[in-house]
Amino acid sequence: MALSASLTDTIRTQGMVTITASATLPSLRPPSCGQSAYCVPATLSQKLVFFTGIYLCALGIGGAKAVLIAFGPEQLDDDDGGGKNERVRERKASYFSWYYAVANVGMLTAGTMLVWFEDNVSWGFGYGLCASFVAVAVVVLAATAPMYRILPPAGSPLKSVIQVLVAFSHKAKLTLPDDPTELYEDDGVKNSLQHPVHERLEHTNQFRCLDKAAIVSDEDLEDGDRWRLCTVSQVEEVKILLRLIPIWLTSAVYFIANTQAQTTFVQQGTKTDGRIARGALSVPAASLSSFQMAFVAVFVTLYNRAVVPAARRCLGRAVAFTPLQLSGVRPRDGGRRGGRGRYLVMAASDASLTVGQLEFFYDQSPETMRSASTAFYFLAISLGNLLNSQLVTLVAKVTAAWGNAGWFPLDLDDGHLDYFFLLIVAITAVNFAVYVALAKNYTPKKLAAKNPKALSRRQELA
Known part of the structure; x- marks a missing residue:
């Protein structure tokens, strides 16, 4: 790496x-345009x-x-x-916190x-x-x-996913056994199929139809085709991705609100007096989001040095907050709070969600997909920015129909950013409700212990 x-x-x-x-x-x-109106x-x-x-x-x-x-x-x-x-979990959680703090300093x-x-x-x-x-x-x-x-390298995550889907397509009409231990798994024994051995995952009943990719048939034993028979762990990796995607999508919607710090807040900044210290300094509109970056660094420091130790003592457990709990701290202010207060709210939410999401995706992703899964967070930021730009375009077009000034006229004083922020509040509230439902029903990844019955069965297949 x-x-x-x-x-x-x-x-x-x-x-x-x-x-x-x-x-x-x-x-x-x-x-340069110079003094000319034409560039x-x-x-x-x-x-x-x-x-x-x-x-x-x-x-x-x-x-x-x-x-x-x-x-x-x-x-x-x-x-x-x-x-x-x-201890290792604590160190990893701390790493993600300090990583984001340093990134915000940059x-x-x-x-x-x-x-x-x-x-x-x-x-x-x-x-x-x-x-x-x-x-x-x-x-x-x-x-x-x-x-x-x-x-x-632990293998290609995309190849493993495709193998499961192809194997499932070959066996879609087969009937699943009542006993999951009859499904194929690699317990470290040498077998004719020679599947790569990584971490073994515990079988889950969610998305059970995909288990058909691990049904052992006579044809599988004859040719050892990896594209016809997958391990239970490979199938569980695909299930994990299916569980992560909805939570990832709620993160993307969250960034519709978060990205206002770099868009509408900056537009508002162009209409304000940026002079501070009795006019000795002037803060450019493009630098206003720096307040949020500074607050994020402060919040992360306070979280690691004060909040986490206090929460551990009060709750009586080593892990103060789970990644999903941290990710649930989301703003519903929508930018209505004025001045630096809104940057304070956004910073608290941004720090909590980012640290929680990075730790969550890294911890829950399969071993072969950790780099790809942590990239989900940054892809969510990109998707959120794209959704925000499309939302602004749509709102501007609809509200400016029939000759109206709309919510985003050239002169913002004649517009209605307040209405747009209320719309963001509504979207964020619905998104938060969806996230809570997903988090409450999320099935966490578990490593499987060796099952003597299953091991005996698979040794027969070797």
């Missing part, structure tokens, strides 16, 4: 260098260079975040009990220092400074790679 992180960071560096060149070199950007549009080649940099950054950032989040917990000692003892720096350079020096200098930071990170990661604990 260290190699993958270096590769994705290299791609991100290339993207930042491309964007820096696009903002700096006269041939790669349109001329020369960018040429096709200039657009291609700029968007190439944007997409390279997106590819590098997405890959690096997904890899590094799963890479960190792997450095913890998992040898005793597979990482399921309380975003705070970008929202203040880099924005100041872009506003007061040049966009090219700001982008170039950011590119240099990423380049330093690549060098440091590559130089320290030998220090890390490197686990060998």
